[in-house]
Amino acid sequence: MADQTALSPALLEYARSVSLRDDAVLRELRELTAALPGGRAMQIMPEEAQLLALLIRLTGATQVLEIGTFTGYSTLCMARALPPGGRIVTCDITERWPGVGAPFWRQAGVADRIDLRIGDAARTLSELRAHEGDGIFDLVFVDADKAGYPHYCEEALALVRTGGLLAVDNTLFLGRVADPRADDPDTLAVRELNERLLHDERVDLALLTMADGITLARRRE
Numbered sequence: 001m002a003d004q005t006a007l008s009p010a011l012l013e014y015a016r017s018v019s020l021r022d023d024a025v026l027r028e029l030r031e032l033t034a035a036l037p038g039g040r041a042m043q044i045m046p047e048e049a050q051l052l053a054l055l056i057r058l059t060g061a062t063q064v065l066e067i068g069t070f071t072g073y074s075t076l077c078m079a080r081a082l083p084p085g086g087r088i089v090t091c092d093i094t095e096r097w098p099g100v101g102a103p104f105w106r107q108a109g110v111a112d113r114i115d116l117r118i119g120d121a122a123r124t125l126s127e128l129r130a131h132e133g134d135g136i137f138d139l140v141f142v143d144a145d146k147a148g149y150p151h152y153c154e155e156a157l158a159l160v161r162t163g164g165l166l167a168v169d170n171t172l173f174l175g176r177v178a179d180p181r182a183d184d185p186d187t188l189a190v191r192e193l194n195e196r197l198l199h200d201e202r203v204d205l206a207l208l209t210m211a212d213g214i215t216l217a218r219r220r221e
Contacts (some may be wrong), residue, residue, distance in 0.1 A: 004209060020046055029104045033071040036100070043089025044143065044169060045211045049074050051143060053081035055216075060161050060167055061138035066090040066126075066142030067080065067152050069123050072101025072114075078141070079110040089115045089137075091124045091144075099181070121148060124156040135161040145170035146186035151195045157202060157219060164219050166203070168193070 006009070007142065009196070030046065033039040056064060056078055063077055071091035079088050092098050095118050107112040117124045121144055128136075140156040142149065173190045174181040176196050195216070197205055203217040 016047070021048065024105055025075070025108050029071065029076065030099060032100065033073060036071070036097075039071070046208070048169070048211045048214060050075035051171060051210075051214070053077045055165060055167065056081040056139060059138055061164075062086040063086050063137045063139075064088040065137045065140040065159060067125070067140070067142045067156065068092065069098045069101075069116065070143075071097050072142065074104060074143065075114060076110065077106060079083055079105065079113045080108060082110075082113050086113055087115055087136050088113060088175065089117060089128070091117045091119075094108065094118065097206045111123045118187060121145075122155075124153060125152065125159065127201045128159060128178065129155065134158045135164075135205065137161065137164060141167045146170065149189050150196065153193055153197070157200075157217075160219050162219050162221055166215075166217040166219070168215040168217070170212045171207055171215040172209065174212060177213075 019164070025095070026046065029042065033043045053072060055061075062083060064082065064087070066075055066078065066088060069075055069090045072090070073090060075090045081087065082123060098116055098118075102111070105114055138158050140160050143153050144152060153166065153168060160166055171177075171190060171194055173187055176187045177191050177194065186210060197203060197217055200217075202220055204220060206216045208214040208216065
């Protein structure tokens with residue numbers, strides 16, 4: 001069995017040169033986000049955003065839920081992948097960071113596809129279930145506070161349709177999940193989620209060892 005190829009900076013740059021399809025709008029938002037406090041650490045890699053867009057097209061998704069907006073880079077990439085009439089509901093605790101991305105959503109012509117919900121994510125998810133019902137989303141992307149991951153993903157599995165996809169970011173959490181000395185609430189929550197999903201018979205599962213770990217869970221028939 002071959003081991004995974006170590007990804008040096010040079011190899012990463014090569015991979016981007018032959019696969020990343022970028023443009024001025026995405027680059028400008030990415031660079032603006034990287035200059036913010038903590039922005040470089042909190043923003044997803046462009047390869048991951050491109051993967052999310054591909055997953056939307058592969059699954060034929062028209063209704064997408066994003067838990068954790070930040071500056072809306074991933075929101076923009078997913079909104080652009082939606083067909084006309086598609087919708088992405090994106091949730092954040094504050095208007096401050098999504099406000100950075102909103103002009104880029106308008107510039108890209110997809111602002112009408114984006115439904116921004118501000119407030120506690122647990123409450124937003126509860127309201128979605130109460131007002132719109134379960135099984136309404138084709139794809140759910142989770143990239144919010146890690147301590148909330150077990151709850152967010154349980155709610156997401158109710159909100160995603162049968163055959164739909166749950167994508168969870170940071171499931172390797174900077175390698176801390178494999179460090180027995182790491183017992184902070186965020187690491188413990190990510191570990192708990194990983195264990196839950198491994199044994200959850202409701203889903204088909206894969207953990208991609210790219211970026212900071214991306215877990216894909218398909219809601220079984």
